[in-house]
Structures are given as C-alpha cells and as structure tokens.
Amino acid sequence: MKSFINFLKGIAISVSTLVPGVSGGTMAIILGVYDNLIHAIGSFFENWKKHSILLIEIGLGGLVGLLLFSRIVEKALNTYPIQMGFFFIGVVAGGVPVLYKRATSGEKKKSDFLFLIIGLIIALLMSLEPEATSAMATAGGSKGFIFLIIAGIIIAVALILPGISGSFMLLILGLYDVTLNAINTFNVPFLIPLGIGVIIGTIATTKTIETLLKKYPGKTYMLILGFVLGSVLPIYPGMPNGFQAIWSILSLAIGFALIFWMGKKEF
Template sequence: MDFMKNFLKGVAISISQIVPGVSGGTIAMILGIYDKLLHAVNNILKDFKNQYKILLQVGIGAVVGIFLFSNIVKALFDNYPIPVGYLFIGVILGGAPLMFRKATVKGFNKKSILYLILGIIIVLMMGTPNNDASAIITSLSLINFIWLFIGGVVVAVALILPGISGSFMLYILGLYNTVITAVVQFNIPVLIPIALGGIIGTLLTARIIEMLIIKFPEQTYILIFGFILGSVFSVFPGVDGLNSLIGIILGILGFIFTYYISRNE
C-alpha cells in the first residue's frame, strides 16, 4: 500500500516538473511527502535500511511519470496553455492553506510579512517562461556534457525549493526542449549528465534546506510560502474567453482535489 501511494506521488511530482512555472517541490509539500524526502536524502548513507524505501518508491514513480507523460503534458501545455495554466493554478492554491499552516505555527508577525514578500519578489524577478528556441542537443561533446550537468544541478535545486519551477529554469538555460526530446527519444547519453547533475544538486540542496527548516522553521516556511504564491503569477496564462472559462472550471476542480489531499496530510 505504501509503495503504491509513494509511487503515485512520484508520478505527480514528475508531471508537475514538466509544466513550466509549476514546482515539483510544491506538489511534494501538498502531498505531505516533502519533509520525508528531505530527511531521507540527507540520511541515506547513515540509515540506508530505513531511508531507501521512500526514495526508491517515489523515484520509480517519478521516472515512470517522466517517460510516460512528458510528451502528453508538453503537448497539452503547448496546445491548450490557458486551460492547463488555470488547472495548475488551482492545484497550487489548493495546497496553499497547508503551506500557510506550516509557515505560521507560531503566529504571523511583521517579520513574517517581510519574508513572504521577499519570497514572492524572488520568484517574480525570474519573469515568465518563454518558448525555448535554442538548438536541441542530441549528441555529447565535453561542453554539452558540462552544460547538461549544470542543467541537472539547477533542476534539482528547483525541485527541492517549493515554488521554483525546474522546467522554468530549463527554459532560462535553453535546455527545456533538449531534455524533453531526450526523454521522448530515450536518448541515454544526453540524459546521463542531467541525471548526474540532478543527484549531486539534490544531495547538496536537501542538506541546506533541512538545516534551515530545523534552525529557522518559521522563516524558512514563510519564505517558501512566498515562493509558492509567486509561482502562481508565473503560471498565469492570461485571459481568453471560452478557454479561460474552461480553465477556471478546471482550476476549481484542481483546487478542490489538492485541498482535500493536503487537508488529510
């Protein structure tokens, strides 16, 4: 039972990573698995017996989700950006009450407002994702290997930080289409440096974030809450008549779904 739950959570996290502007870390928090994953990553060598299971289960789900749904989700986002955008806004906002509860366990004060605003501003300063028109990397050179490795590190950092979109960071680096194409075509040589960068980036970032959560829980969670609220603006697809109406309906459904899930976590 635990395997299937964690497997499906891994699938959901990987799907969210495909959509520019949506954060896998946010979805992990909504699903109530974020802190567990952080702890497992940071203690995998010290306590392998008790920590490997959740990483393996979520990891398998994430890999399956990426290979099964990357082409589908990208096609939906490319062809129906407005409805899909509203859907994910609903998903993000549905988990916002849970984020707020975590961030304000000891109350909400003037300092909290400053951290909240700072988190929102940081995400907004990144701008909104544009079409990645860069050349698609299909073969490896030393330069390409290094660049793809850096891309893997950046995606890992974005995955660990709720509110920061991994796919959006790939857009900034000009690697979004390269990664999606490599996944769809199962181009292992191109995926290897990305995976290596992802592993190293995850190990480094998870340790820092867990340390901040332990030492400065209220400040860290309220900053993350700001990241998440700021990401809503990045995902917002605009207004376009019927598409927006359909999107609002999907957004409400997404909100109800994730609110129900997060409430039970």
C-alpha cells in the first residue's frame, strides 16, 4: 500500500512540474516526501537498496504522470488560458501556509525575512521577458546538444529546490512549449540531452540543498517562500470579463482548497 501511495505522489509531483509557476519540490513538501527524496539522492550509497525502492516508486509515478497529463495540460492551457492561470495561482497560494509554517517552525529571527524579500526579488527579475532560445535548442548538432544539457542542469536546480518551478524555468529559457511538445510527440533527440542535464544537475546540487535545509532551515525556507510569492506574477493571465470572471474565481478557489487540504493531511 505504501508503495502505491508513493507512486501516486510521484504522479502528483510530475503533474505539478508541468505547470508554469508551480513547483514540484513544493508539492513534494506538501505530500511529505521531500526530505526523504533529497536524502535518498544525496546519500544514495549509504543505503542504496532502501533509497532505490523509494526513488523507483516515485520515479515511476513521475514518468506515468508526465506521459498521461502532459497532453491534457497543454490542451487545457491552450483552450482555457484565463481559467487555468487562476487555477495555478490558487495552487501556488495554497502551498504558502505550508512553507510559512516550515520557515517559522524553529528559531525565529527577524533577519530571516530578509531572505523572503531576496527570493521575491529574484523571482520577479527572472520573470522578465526572456530572449527566445528555442531556435538554438531545436537546431540540432553539437551546439544544440550542449545547450540542452546546460538547460537540463539549470532545470534540475529548479526541480530540486522547492518554490522554483521547473516549468517556470523552462519558460525563462524559452523552452516550455518546445519541451511540452517534445514529451507529447516523443521527440527523443530533444529529450535525451535535456534528461542528461537534469540527471547531472540533480546529482551535483542535491547534497548542497540538503545541507542548507539542515543548517539554515528558516533562511532557506524563507528564500523558497519568496520564490513562490514571486512566481505568481508570470502566471497571472490578465483580468477576466463577464462569466469568465466567475469561472476564474472558482478555479482559483478550487486550486487553493486542493493544495491547502493536501498540506493539512498526513499522507
């Protein structure tokens, strides 16, 4: 039963990574598996059998989630961009209480709030209009291959660090639509170098992030909370009109209630 629950959590985490502005790391925190995942990756060889089981269970769920929901998310974003945007804002907002509780659960210092402001500013700066890089990524050849590996490394940091959305990072790099299409069309030449970069980035940064969360939990989670709050701006779809406003408010409320409820539950 526990294995199946971890499988379902993997699906939930992977679906959240498909959404710009929604962090898979934050979802892992809400579902209560983030610390175990970080430890399993960062200290894999200390107990490789135990860690392998956890990573396989959640990894398989993640793979299934990507394959099943990438096309659905792509279609929903294209068909109902306003409503989906407000739903995503609700999802982000629903995770704020969980992160704030973690940021203030230990010794409280006023200086920790400085890191919230820093995280907010960084997220807002990152949301500025990026240069189009999809042409370089899809050009093929050695330059495109290397570029995708570097992009994968950058995305890995976003995937591991709660509060920074991997899809949001893809948007910044100008690769979100291209990557979503590559998943839906099984564009292997595109996905392989991107996946290699993600693996390299995950192995290289996990231990560092685990150490920061252990030594400076308040400051680290405040920084993450700043990232989360700052991620609302790039996913804001604009002001809805008429009945669209009603559906948008309802979508926001559903997104908030869903994640807030999951954060309250002990899975």
